[in-house]
Amino acid sequence: MGVATLTLVLVWALVARMIFDSQSSIDRFGASFLWGSSWNPNQDVYGALPFIAGTLTTTLLALLIGVPLSVGIAIYLAELAPPWLKNPLSFVVELLAAVPSVIYGLWAMYALRPIMADSVEPFFKSFLGWTPLFQGDSIGLDKFTAGVILAIMIIPTIASVSKEALMAVPDSQREAALSLGATRYETTRIAVLSYARSGIFGAVILGLGRAVGETMAVTMTIGNANGISWSLLDPGQTMASLIANNWGEAQGLQLSALIEIGLVLFVVALIINVFARLIVGRFMKRIPAAGGGL
Amino acid sequence: MEDKIVTEGLNAYFGQVHAVKGVDIRIPRNAITAVIGPSGCGKSTLIRCMNRMHEVVRGARVTGEVLLDGDNIYGSQVDPVQVRAKVGMVFQKPNPFPTMSIYDNVVASLRLNGEKNWKKLDEVVRKSLRLAALWDEVKDQLDASGVSISGGQQQRLCIARALAADPEALLLDEPCSALDPIATAKIEDLLFDLKRNYTIVIVTHNMQQAARIADFTAFMYLGELVECGVTKKIFENPDKELTEKYITGRFG
Amino acid sequence: MNRYRYRRMKNNLASALALACVVLALIPLIYILAGVVSKGAPAISWEFLTQRTKGTGEPGEGIGNAIVGTLLLIAYASAIGLPIGILTGIYVSEYGNNRYGATIRFFNDILANFPSIVVGLLAYALVVSYLNVGFSLIAGSFALAIIMIPIVANTTEEALRMVPNSLREGALALGVPRWRTVLKVMLVNGRAGVITGSLLGVARIAGETAPLLLTAFYSSFWSYSPTEPIASLPLTIFRNYNSPSEALLQQAWGAALVLISIVLILNVSVRLLMRNNRRRSKAVKRTWKTRLSLKV
Numbered sequence: 001m002g003v004a005t006l007t008l009v010l011v012w013a014l015v016a017r018m019i020f021d022s023q024s025s026i027d028r029f030g031a032s033f034l035w036g037s038s039w040n041p042n043q044d045v046y047g048a049l050p051f052i053a054g055t056l057t058t059t060l061l062a063l064l065i066g067v068p069l070s071v072g073i074a075i076y077l078a079e080l081a082p083p084w085l086k087n088p089l090s091f092v093v094e095l096l097a098a099v100p101s102v103i104y105g106l107w108a109m110y111a112l113r114p115i116m117a118d119s120v121e122p123f124f125k126s127f128l129g130w131t132p133l134f135q136g137d138s139i140g141l142d143k144f145t146a147g148v149i150l151a152i153m154i155i156p157t158i159a160s161v162s163k164e165a166l167m168a169v170p171d172s173q174r175e176a177a178l179s180l181g182a183t184r185y186e187t188t189r190i191a192v193l194s195y196a197r198s199g200i201f202g203a204v205i206l207g208l209g210r211a212v213g214e215t216m217a218v219t220m221t222i223g224n225a226n227g228i229s230w231s232l233l234d235p236g237q238t239m240a241s242l243i244a245n246n247w248g249e250a251q252g253l254q255l256s257a258l259i260e261i262g263l264v265l266f267v268v269a270l271i272i273n274v275f276a277r278l279i280v281g282r283f284m285k286r287i288p289a290a291g292g293g294l
Numbered sequence: 295m296e297d298k299i300v301t302e303g304l305n306a307y308f309g310q311v312h313a314v315k316g317v318d319i320r321i322p323r324n325a326i327t328a329v330i331g332p333s334g335c336g337k338s339t340l341i342r343c344m345n346r347m348h349e350v351v352r353g354a355r356v357t358g359e360v361l362l363d364g365d366n367i368y369g370s371q372v373d374p375v376q377v378r379a380k381v382g383m384v385f386q387k388p389n390p391f392p393t394m395s396i397y398d399n400v401v402a403s404l405r406l407n408g409e410k411n412w413k414k415l416d417e418v419v420r421k422s423l424r425l426a427a428l429w430d431e432v433k434d435q436l437d438a439s440g441v442s443i444s445g446g447q448q449q450r451l452c453i454a455r456a457l458a459a460d461p462e463a464l465l466l467d468e469p470c471s472a473l474d475p476i477a478t479a480k481i482e483d484l485l486f487d488l489k490r491n492y493t494i495v496i497v498t499h500n501m502q503q504a505a506r507i508a509d510f511t512a513f514m515y516l517g518e519l520v521e522c523g524v525t526k527k528i529f530e531n532p533d534k535e536l537t538e539k540y541i542t543g544r545f546g
Numbered sequence: 547m548n549r550y551r552y553r554r555m556k557n558n559l560a561s562a563l564a565l566a567c568v569v570l571a572l573i574p575l576i577y578i579l580a581g582v583v584s585k586g587a588p589a590i591s592w593e594f595l596t597q598r599t600k601g602t603g604e605p606g607e608g609i610g611n612a613i614v615g616t617l618l619l620i621a622y623a624s625a626i627g628l629p630i631g632i633l634t635g636i637y638v639s640e641y642g643n644n645r646y647g648a649t650i651r652f653f654n655d656i657l658a659n660f661p662s663i664v665v666g667l668l669a670y671a672l673v674v675s676y677l678n679v680g681f682s683l684i685a686g687s688f689a690l691a692i693i694m695i696p697i698v699a700n701t702t703e704e705a706l707r708m709v710p711n712s713l714r715e716g717a718l719a720l721g722v723p724r725w726r727t728v729l730k731v732m733l734v735n736g737r738a739g740v741i742t743g744s745l746l747g748v749a750r751i752a753g754e755t756a757p758l759l760l761t762a763f764y765s766s767f768w769s770y771s772p773t774e775p776i777a778s779l780p781l782t783i784f785r786n787y788n789s790p791s792e793a794l795l796q797q798a799w800g801a802a803l804v805l806i807s808i809v810l811i812l813n814v815s816v817r818l819l820m821r822n823n824r825r826r827s828k829a830v831k832r833t834w835k836t837r838l839s840l841k842v
Contacts, residue, residue, distance in 0.1 A: 003539060015668065072567025081566055083320040083352055091817055096575050098813045100753025102780045103802050107578045107788050140763040144790055152574050153574075159571070172389040176452070179803065180403040180459050181379025183557035190402065206659065213661020220787060240756070241664050262667040269664060273656045286619075376550065406550050 017265065028241045033260060039226040039242075041250075046257035048239070048264055050228045054143065055238040055265075058218060059211040061147025067204055073155070074162035074200075079188050090163065099158035105220030106148045113140035113221070116148065121233055135231040141223040144232040156206040161280065165199025167193055192273045202280030209272040213265065215240040239265045296364065298323035298463055298493040299344055299381075304358035306339050306348055315517040316358075321463075326485060326494045328508035328525070329534075330501055332545065336517040337497045341465045342500040344495065345381035346374040362462070379403070382456035386468045390440030390455070397436040399451055401458035418458050426454035427484040433539025439447035451482070462491040471499065482507050501541065505529050513537045550779025554809060558640070580808070595804075599766050599777060604715045609801050612767050615777040616682075616805075618770065619762065620748055622687030627694035627747065631758065632740055634695065637700025651703075658696035665692050666757030674761060684772040686762025690754060694747040701746060705739020742816050751814035755780035779805045 036047015077090055117140030124144075128134045169192045179193040193200070223235020224245050239246070239261050250258050299321040309409040314336045321327050329337040342348040343356055345369060352541075359366045367377045390399050398405075400422050401415045409415060417435065423429035428450040432443065440451060449469055456464060462490035466485075486492060486507055498504055504511050505525060512522035513532075521528060521537045532538045539545060597608030633653065639646050669689035673679050673718035717727040763775035764785060777800050 027841075046781070069567045069571060072564045073571055076564035076568050080561055080764075092575070093568070093571060096571065096808070096812060098749060098809055099575070099578060100780060100784045100805060100809060102753065102755040103578065103582065103806055106783055106798060106802055107574075107581055109787055111581055124549060152522075152571075155571050172385060172387060173384060173391065175347065175350070175383075176389040176391065176455075177402075179345065179347060179378055179383040179385075180406065181375055181377075181457070182403075182406055183375050183553055183577065185557040185560035186406055186553065188560075190394075190406075191391060194391070197393070209659055213663065215661065215663045216784065220784075243663055243667070244756060244759055248763075259667065259671075262664060265661065265666045266667070270656070270663050273659055277652060277655050373552075373554070406553070408552075 014031050015263075015266065022099050034264070037228055041254050046194050046254070048261055049225055051239040051261060053228055054222070054236040055057040055092070055212060055240070055268075056059055056238070057117060057143050057232070057236065057249060058146045058150055058222070058238055060275070061144065062150035062154055062211045063208060065148065065151035066207060067158060069151070070155050070158035070207070071162055071200065073159040074203075075188060075193075077159070077163045077165035079172050079184070079192065086276075090160070091157055095156075096152070097160075098209065101153070101214065101216035102220075104149055104153060104217040108145065108217060108221045112149060113145060116145045120148075122242055125233070132230040133232050136229075136233045141235055142231075143222060143236045144234050146218045146222040146236070146238075147232070149221055150211050150214055152234045153214060153217060154207040154210050157210050158203045161203035161206055162196075163201060165196040168199065169195045202276055205272060205276035205279060209269060211257060212272060213240060213269050215236075215244050219244045296323075299495070300361040300362065301340075301343070302359045302361070304340070304343055304356070304360060306343050306356050307354065308339075308351065309353040313517055314343065314453060317514075317519045319512055319519055321493060322493055323493045324489060324491065325488050325509040326496060327509055327510040327512065328504035328513045329495065329497045329514060330540075331339055331514035331520075332498065332540070334516075337514050338467050340514065341467060341495055341497055342383075344463075344465055345383055346377045347383060349374070350522070359544070373407055378459055379459060381463045381465060382450070382459055383459035384452050384456055384464070384466045384469050387472050388445060388452050390448050390451050392439060392441040394440050395437045396432055396440055396443070398519050399440040400454050400458050402455060422454040422458040423451075425457050425484070425488065426450040429482055430453055430477070446473050446479075446480065449473060449477070449481065453481070457492075459489075463495065464488070466494065466496040468497050468499060470503065476497045478503075497543070501529075513540060515540070557681050569705055582799065582802045582806050585796075586799040586801075589800030590803065591790045596777070598768055599782060600685075607743035607797065609777075609779065609782055609797060609804065610780040612763070612777040612801060613804065615762075616752060616770065616779045618683060618776065619686050619690060619758070619778055620752060622683065622772070623690035623694055623751055624744065626687065627691035628698055628744055629748070630691070631695040631698025631743065632702050634699040635739075635743075638699065638707065639703040639706040654696045654699050657692070658700065661756075662689075662693055663756035663760070665689050666760035668692065669757060670760045679773055680796065681761060681775045682771075682773045683762055683776040686758050686776065686778070687772075689757035689761050690751040693754060693757070694751055697747040697750060698740070698743040701739050701743030706744075708739075715730070738819065742819055745819070747818045749809050749816070752808055752812075753780055756786055759784070764823055 011164065032051070033046070033048050035049050036045070037049040038047055039046055039050060040046075048164035073093060077086060077093070081089060121138035121140065121144060122132075122245050125134045125138065173191040173195055174187050177187040218238055219241040222237060222241055224237060224241070226237050226242070229236070243258055243262055243265075246254070246258060297320040299319075301317055301319050302360055304314055304317045304319075305312065331337050331341060331535065339348060339401070344360055344362075344367075348354050348356055356368060358368075360368060362377070366372070367374075367381075381426055388441060390396075391402065394402065397415075397419055401409070401417045404415060420429065423432065428447060429526060431447060431453075433440070435442075441448065443451065444490075450527075453464075453466075453469075470481055482503065485496070488494060489509070496504075496508065497500065508525045509527045511528045513520045513528065513534075513536075515536060521534045523533075528537060532541060557679075594608040595613065596610040598605050598611040599609060634650065638651050638654070666689050669685055669692065673685035673688050674681060678774075679685060699768055714727055717730065722730075758778055762778065764776045765777050767777075770775050782801040783798045783805070786794040786801075788804050789795050789798070
């Protein structure tokens, strides 16, 4: 069935085309593109650094917030939930993944942003304001907010794969711990979590992969500023949001540079996803409630 | 001397399935009691009721009383966690924690209780592994993973782990059924030594094993306790005809 | 406090925390759904659903062309994506127990989680740029098809995998040619998997915005031509989300409501279908067995 190969071939062909299209940008900037820090269409100078940094920042923040929550959810669903609640609740968590990204963005703009600007950010500023991370005004359209919405979006992914990993731990392990007189929490800690740690790690990498490529919600919350700054309260830009924001009007060298950014994103996403797939192996669940839309 | 474990009117259910029916059994202290019977007769379920492991399964429940030194472990104020710390269990398939070393496996229960003094821990490791007849074989590889040793050794590790918790009684659910004859012999020997200080209940589908090592034997059939008594009597001169039929191999 | 009480306390605290995580995650979901419904419902009217977007915020606008656009995109994308996805799934499950099949499976899984904006770029590179079609419906559908394929392939493969091998062996032993067995097995047992896969795929691509941004762009007009830009629900939201015009913003919320309704209905249907399938597949297995044994 050569049809199956067709997809593969096609994808590689497209990549080749992408490289071709970004040729002028590659020619102009070479490898220094990756650490060039200014993006100036007026002067036709382009560098990827601010956006690589932006992607890194938002992704890291998303993981910081999202992973503990996801593991907590996974533990609840796998170990603590009463049987009648387990399936419906799992379904609802997966439903979080079905909500299209653009709707997350819309909601973030009008519901999350005020909360961030009026409550959360001043809170952090009040006792962490001396660090470079929390400088500047908090209008709510910044890397912090983008990180938060990103966290919400990757939770279903990490939680459901982690849940599968936890459920795959054989009951004999739990029995071993329980028979020693361990509490439920202790059993989960010593027998279940450690056994499942590679699966959970894989889940986190998958979440990372999703976060890196996430476009719409981030675009709508990050504030669209092309410079580098340390403060989470400053607006920023990720590789994906840059492309989304500038696609319509870009031409010539700028377009070529944008495509090159896309290429970088492609490579990063590929590496992450391959890594994740290798770790999680075949028990990686297929996309459960696939509505998504990045 | 009072018996260590006594059950009164013990019934155990898996949902609607009545697995243990009105069992009254007395387990004498510092002796080995074997529970024998054909597959599905409820013997595993019976001993799992003795350390409140039965109820861990969803939908399982227990009625009746189980007295440990006279106190009902199913009392309304009793926490199963504490019961399980007092009555240890070894399972059919060895289940050491794979992410922990041999050392950590043995002291798992002590760590749960907050013991940090490494001298004390070392001592417990030595003592428990000696009791489990495993010390000589693994003393140079205490850091190795709990699953890096053979099946028979893993099972002895599980026994050491259970003993390190300083239980008052030890329940073993067909501990040798997954092991080869040599490993089985080693475990039978160590159980024989252990009974001086521990009350032991062993479920076995191997009648010869019961005849070899048990002081007392209980025969169960279809969830009911058919007969219980001194091993010699059960095997040579049983009271019930059903027992005789089983012993002579006419069924099961 | 003695050690035991401390452990009990930690246990209860941990359980409470785990539950708190679940609640915390559900709050945004409920909040979003409530928000979309409350802000979007006022916009819905027959006129809203049938008029086209003009982008000016005058009364008389609607998202009719966006709805049609999304439907067209889905239709075209499915036309490409479904056959390829199903065939890939069949191949991997029936013939692919070798390294080659494993490779396909591997890449399929990777593609399934790939950032959709990159997929959009790929589609742009081929259709818009190379084939010089320009921003168009067909380019958008192409991108969406790429996203759809792994989903459909996965569910097809899983559905086929659930068919016990004894069925296939029985048929082969009776002398039925390989491709015919596959066809028969597919039609009976695989049907459910294909349907769930298609629905899941559609649910996913209905909400995709980024690839469309790069390929299909947008159109304020009623458009059916494959080579012209086309409106879509997600892009309607994106265009208007930070518009100062109250009417246009309202449009965005209304479009969001329509979109999320579609997505939710599809997802819930899939879930219900999956539950039915499990019950039915057991019954089907029984009938297959009797059918085969009668022949022998």
